[in-house]
Amino acid sequence: MTLAYSPNAAALLTFAVAALCTALVVPVVRRLGLRWGLVDAPDSRKQHTSPMVRLGGVGIVIAFSAALGLTWALGGFANLPAEKDQLIWTTLAGALCFFLIGLADDLYALPPLPRLAGQLAISMVAWNEGVRIGNIEIPMGWWGGSDLLLPLPDWLSLLATVIWLVGITNAINWLDGLDGLAAGVSGIAAVGLLSVSFSLHQPAAGLLAAALAGSCLGFLRHNFNPARIFMGDGGSYFLGFALAAISIVGPAKGLTSVSLLLPLLILSLPLADMSAVIMGRLSEGHSPFYPDRRHLHHRLLRTGLSHRRTVLLIYAFTQWLGSLALVLVNAELRFLWLALATAVLIWVLVSTRRALQQPAATREL
Template sequence: MSYASDFVTEIPVWGYGLVFLIALSIVLISIPIVKRFALQWGFIDQPSARKVHQQPIPRVGGISIFLGTTIALCAIFLLNLFNVLSIELHSAIWSVVLGSICFFLIGFVDDSVGLSPISRLLVQLSVSSYVWLADVRIEFVTIPGLGLTHLGWLSLPVTVIWLVGVVNAINWIDGLDGLASGVSGIAATASFIICVYTGQYTAALLVVALSGSLLGFLYYNFNPAQIFMGDGGSYFIGFLLAGVAVIGLVKGATVTAIFLPFLILAVPIFDMSAVIVARLRQGCSPFLADKRHLHHRLLQAGLSHRSTVLVIYAIALWVGSLAITFVGMPNSLVILGGATGLLGYMSWKAWQSAR
């Protein structure tokens, strides 16, 4: 399989490391400031019957994730490191960045004053449609019996559904300390590895910056969490991952390329899909919050908070490793084997603790 590079020359490994460290450092430094801001202005997530935490916790940690990612990227482009400005970057790259900023603002407004599900969805659809006009498009799908099929005008609804769907999938899985940030970090890392291997170096810059931000945030967000990302954070993360999947993974018209994003984001996508189906089967609104999510079911089965999160991490790591294997990366079977062993071990430990 051959992939076309969107950069003339590669970015050195230390360059990606620099982007990662800038994002990581900004998040680690800014979280205490954001916590004070949240406490002062009342951006607090209160305990409730549906939620797991037992005390009020600041809920706008997504500000730090947003700042870490965007500042790291701006530093690379404004300083013209690695000679990036001499390379004609596709408009889709900037569209994904701008779209993720817009989604962060949508989420932050929702965290601040609250938006109705319908108004929130309409704004999300509008931004995603604009991004499609800016050439962030899914143009091929695989249809059983027909194989690879060009979408034509259907590209718009398919792309919009993908972008909005992933954003809300990440948002919905944000139900336990460290769960959404860890699963998203694993997805971002898998996307980064695949983008670099397939020559999509610009897209790789986006997700390595996100990875650094998420690792820094996880330091404060893992159980017991000191801060939550809020809708602003989950929307920003979801759109960036979904956008990179379109411009960095689904570049070639191949079945494997189109299947990769679904593998990398399988955990939040499956969780959201299963919850929607269960709600509709019982005649409930798909937007009605409840305790049908995978993490709720694992808790009900007797797993501890941390065990539940770690088991889901292991599942996310396994499907991410499977995606890496599908692109034919050298030694990927070793990675997949290790992830399989880890998943088996974590499942066994969880079963033992639940007995």
């Protein structure tokens, strides 16, 4: 059996294996975490009220790696150019290194600055190995001209790449405040990257995205509210870096190109949330790493939304933004219909919440 000439079958197999492996491995990780006392204690900033194992990222990494290993063994990465092959393995190695930083924080509660220094160092190594934003693409087709592709000087390419990799990684990490939120948003983003990678004939990046999406789906089996396990910083760092790196090594490498536009739109909520939180903390004289309850999901909970409805609303907004990105990328009507359907879902989630909050007498009238 070979998958070398069947990219769609390779993606489906990779997705299915990653989802199944994650669903099977995570309960084992949970049992071991409980046995060894590796749990996250509740406090005033957290939503859980009992100790929870926060090593779910171990299961995600094992399943992701197993799915890609099987796909590689069956020839799914056959005929890949040498330079693209290096980018794929650099992405995997970088994601594993980010995972180790997060895992060390889960186990030993590392201070913020050493974590950030490690992230910056790994991102610079990844840039040196070719995972880099190398050009600025200026679209001119709308005005009848040809697109302009301007190469970036090395210092600017390094700066843009490091900000991209570290920024998205920490946006996903900060999003991991409610059951299933980070895994669901990452899964939606990965499916979007899978779609655009295959539409632009970049199957290698698509296979990475398929493994990431499958791992997120399998993890949600145990992490959606009420969660039985958390992914921890190890899991969120792994998902964030993998998502950011795949968007670079996939369809293109320009700052305004398809590969960066899609995750930028999909992750605009967590990125905006991270920016707002940092600015709010700095304005009050606190460190950007000062823990508080300023995040988007905290604000939505304070409006009266339930835990699940808050998560589903952020899912819906993420899917809506992703659908708009796919419309811009592919200009296909089906994605426009998906965006419109998602907008209706958002309206239903918000309007039903308001209806439920009205007094009974008012609703009867």
